[in-house]
Amino acid sequence: MKNIVFLIFAFATICLSAQSTFEKNYGDPSVIEEGQDVVQTSDGGFLAACFKMSDVFLLKTDADGIEQWNKTFDLDYPVQVTCIEKTSDGGYIIGGYSGTYETDFDFFLMKLDAACDSVWTKTFGTTVKDKAYAVKQTADGGFALAGTTETTDVNYNGWMVKTDASGNQQWAQTFGGSSYDYVYDMTLTTDGGFLCCGSTSSYAGGTGAFFIKLNSSGVEQWHKRYGGETAGAGYAFGIDNTFDNGFIATGMHGSFYLLRLDGNGDTLWTKNPSVDFFLTGIDVVQTTGGYVVAGYETTYEPEGFDVVLRKYDESGTKLWSKNFSGDNSGYVTRMIGTSDNGFAVTGKYEYLDGGSVENTNIYLIKTDENGEGCFGYLTGLQEICMVTVDNATGKNKVIWTPEEPASAYNIYKLTTEGYEVIGTVNATELSEYVDMTSNPGTASDRYKVSIIDTCGNETLTGDYHKTIHLNVSPGVPSGFALTWEHYEGFTFTKYRIFRGTAAGGLVQIDSTLSSNFTYTDTTSLTGALYYQVAAVKPVPCYSSSTGAKDVGGPFSQSVSNLEDNGVGGNVDELSSDKYNISIYPNPASNESQISYKLMTPSQVNIELVSITSKTVLSVHYDKKIPGTYTEKLNLEKLEQGSYFLRITIENKTINRKIEIIR
Template sequence: MKKLVLLNFLLTQLIFILPAQNLHWLNQMGGSDNDASYSIAVDDSGNVYTAGSFGGTADFDPGAGTMNLTSTGDKDIFIQKVDASGDLVWANSMGGTGWDQASSIAIDNSGNVFATGFFSETADFDPGTGTVNLSSNGGFDIFAIKLDVAGNLVWAKQMGGTDADEGKSITVDATGNVYLTGRFQKTVDFDPGTATMNLTSGGGYDFFVQKLDASGNLVWATKTGGANTEDSFSIATDNSGNVFTTGYFEGNVDFDPGSGALNFTTLGSQDIFVQKLDPAGALVWAKQIGGTGVENGYSIAVNDSGNVYTTGLFYGTVDFDPNGGAANLTADGLCDIFIQKMSNNGSYIWAKKLGGTGVDIANGIAVDNLGNAHITGIFYGTADFDTDTGTLNLTSLGLSDIFIQKLNTSGKTIWTQQMGGTEIDIGNSIAIDNSGNTYTTGSFYGTADFDAGPGSLSLTSLGVADIYALKSSICDTQSVPICMVGVDSNSTNNLIVWDKPITTNIDSFIIYREITVNNFQPIGSVHYSDLSEFYDVSPEADPNNKSYKYKIAILDSCGNEGGLSDQHKTIHLTATTDSNDDPLLQWNDYEGFTFSTYRILFDSTGNNSWTEVGTAPFGDNAYTVTTVPHTPYSRYVVEVVPPISCITDNTRSNITTLYIVSTEEQEPATSLLSIYPNPFSQSARLVFNNDKREPYKLVLYNVLGAQVWVKEDIYSEEVIIQRGNLNAGVYFIELQGKARTSRARIMID
């Protein structure tokens, strides 16, 4: 079977803001019959699962190998697992002599696989060498199965009566409870065990919601319906275990499955419903959306915040605010697509429409961890996929084309993809992983182009229709501004800080430094998951030598690098003394954001205990310190507070230390200290005059003003200074007496 792997193969496509598509892989499965995939799911490891039906012999290895499955009857169930690269892990078939179909698939946190659908006659649900036969009680019965991570059967359950009953959707919560929804007619026993839990439809079809535990035992089951037909197509749960379903209903229906009553009557032939049950199966709320025509809810999803997203089709004019307000949308053709967002308590947030003059249907919806909605389905003719005031027309190549679309949290179109050929091509299901990659599946007839841009990437079905599954990521290559640049607290490295955009398609951030005038070169990168800061540790970027300019760029998950940000320039500070021997500080202006004031900070301890001693307006690049007494190891920095919030709240210059190499006496100097050799490697001799035989204290400071060596109660006139563990560099000696203090600079080589 055919598999196309396109890692880092970037395709430019006609979409709303012209991002790039990275089609990681595209798989084709099928044979000489009509084969279709109805559901797709992805686990936390990136394994991808599809489920549907096939006839005859079909090859389910999308690579160069062969993995043929042969149906026993008209149609058999298939479940396939591929790894994150799209390579086959396993594929299983289940079925009998009739028509058997998997309509929905779900994965739990342990990688177990759950599926539901329908089967007829007698079907074997053990995909291995054993036999687990289930026999339908009527036309179709509902099944629910659990497979382990290797595809082995754990359990298989059936529910059904004398008519045609179908499981349409399945999901599983964090504790392993399993939820199903679908439709049934007449009386059906919903206890898959030895007990009985009969539910009876009110007329035609009613819809059911069922909860099983991880072992497949019944927890509860509910039914909702009236005298006509009600159908539920999709089910989802929130983090609290509440259960949400959507579908359509006809006529008058009581949506309280308990002893109460909550009656809705359709405005047209079919209206949409959204129902919420609590973890015990009791009604929390139900909503009706409809107009004078036909409206169906086909898919539902709930994000981590509990917001509820639904999609499907509508005809004519429909008010999508179910709570008394007005949010009318009008279809342009036979039927248009709707996407609706409500809060967890059923309050209306927004509704959007897509479509044209033909038939446009959304079959699947998924929500990423940022609250963006992703949908897939079909469209015919020319359809406008801009949910706002603009226009984004796509025209199908055949009877129907596949579309994939992403909307932001406000319902605005982010991008739209089109795939298809001259016949019928269908998008049935969509899933999103934690990195924002998109997975879709469905079926295609004849030859279909899966390149969403101007290029061509075609697959041709082997029979009537084949299955496709693909993994892609869409990247909006963008730039991100630097928040600030500065110098670290030890005055040894420059620090670059930026605000991390909330998105799912950034791989990393690339940091650039100016090497020559206006020539910026990359010096390092930081992964998106790491803290948004970078220390430039290169010896070529010593903050104590001069100021430096930096820019930043984004590398997206498609491998595209965005444009460089505006530059930021560090502050470089120097210190001398003026004619009055007061400290004179000078610096260059900070570049990168607008500000009004520099703060001048002072430290005499060597422990980064900074005190503000003055301010200077922007544009002034010098300041004379007269507010504090100068000490022999006074340290200064200049600081600016960014106008926007960063992960650090200020940017500082390098630390500059002002030393006075002299002898200070309260009486005329009668002696000077001398040091030899200077520089020295292992030891040096310090000689001074102590004719009064008073005690002296000898202190050695490093260039940051920190004490690194002290000797007290010195009465002799000679001291040996041992290098010990001191590093090579410049140091300052201070010889402190009662009436005099002498200072000198020494070097260790």
């Protein structure tokens, strides 16, 4: 349909060393959106004319297929857009039809400026149904719209409207026979006229591919009909000019159909292989060394359609064929040649659910000159299974079950600057990530995961998961009070409570509802005790990797940090000994002091917290060189009672209970 222009240079935004290729779908999951036609813009990007809820809808992308903006023209009447062309003034012309089956249809024409703002809109019609499928700017700056008109309740004919540059009608012409004649595409001819293609049943035989040549005034000069006598009905859906002033057309005639015509419409050759019974040609362009066809092929696993690009040489011999759409269904409406000798295809992308169409989006594919490119089929987001504390390292572990084809995954963590990438996991590795910068005993953290496809494209992140942060303090009047921050990320009904007399030997002692964030252990045990709480995931999940048989898991609960009761023990006994930590006096009245020893330069944070984990005194936060230090604790303004001195040295946290007495 579209005349391909071969350039010896590229647009400034297109890399000279490599072609930009992509396969993307766009749209709102709540409405049906379909790409109808596409043009390449002066910046190397693409502008797609689309159908969306009976409005004129435009989608603009850059050269890499990244959406830059979209625009809806909400007119006073419903419009079905079918075609778009660039105009000589740097703007665009859109064609289609307006109206409904109840009110009949009219040809629709809209002129846009270079900024895609509407300059004018026009409608043209008879008293019946008129639908335009192709638009061209003519040599005099005007426009030609071609399509089909309903001449009677049972007959249709081709119809063309010619306008001046302002969209004022200059003439209209009906053409065809006495039965069904449909026009699906049109191209300009070297003598200033037009060649339309479609289907007809007006002439001898059944329905056949139809070609009709009009002069610059819309007067018929000749018509041709091919196929229809055998092997099913014939249709020509797309046409383009060839370098020798002939034509190339595609469609179907029982199976895939490709016709090479000379300037008089006589066939030089046709290709109608029976092995391509499920393939329909929709559009075709002349290219270096032959022709490229875009079409769709019926598939059954899954049930739907694949978009197909196929290259033929000048004699009609197939050179290559490429299929697109992945695990869903794709349908092509138009194709263009691009400035880098590649191809751009638009249409609709259907998400399938059990064989039924769940949603339809705008589909845009850009390939190189061989139909190749870097294509991904990412249709969703990567959700996290859970974040838990890793037994081996004591650090936060992020776990997810891969749902999409991927080359890698980015792990994001919430910081003071927002979510930032903290690591990448290759798809060939288990889908787990241990955050070695985390300190579960200090605060809870939030994580997200995104997918990187084989083209290097990255999806948006899935929902965040927030870890459990546990504190333990003396209970009132006895025992120990556990308080924690709620786990966020999956729905669950209960927490498990774990306790042990050693850091490595905890057992479950109880459970509580997920709506509770506190628990009092009324144990009579004395000495050092250790605690953890865990959010119980109703359905366990597994980590996995691409091409690997091994999986990780099952992961059935998200576990908090390990926290001690502050009585003669601590979460990290080795760290306590390593730093020679001592508090004196303890119990204390108005003043106490803490001493510690550093063997290497370290970040030190010391604070006093209440039994409800509220910071009541910040003692120190600084980077220290190796040496022995003593920090004074001014307790005068604090009430009598039990507190915890929390010492963090380079991500190692030690809790020490301190009593204030008066």
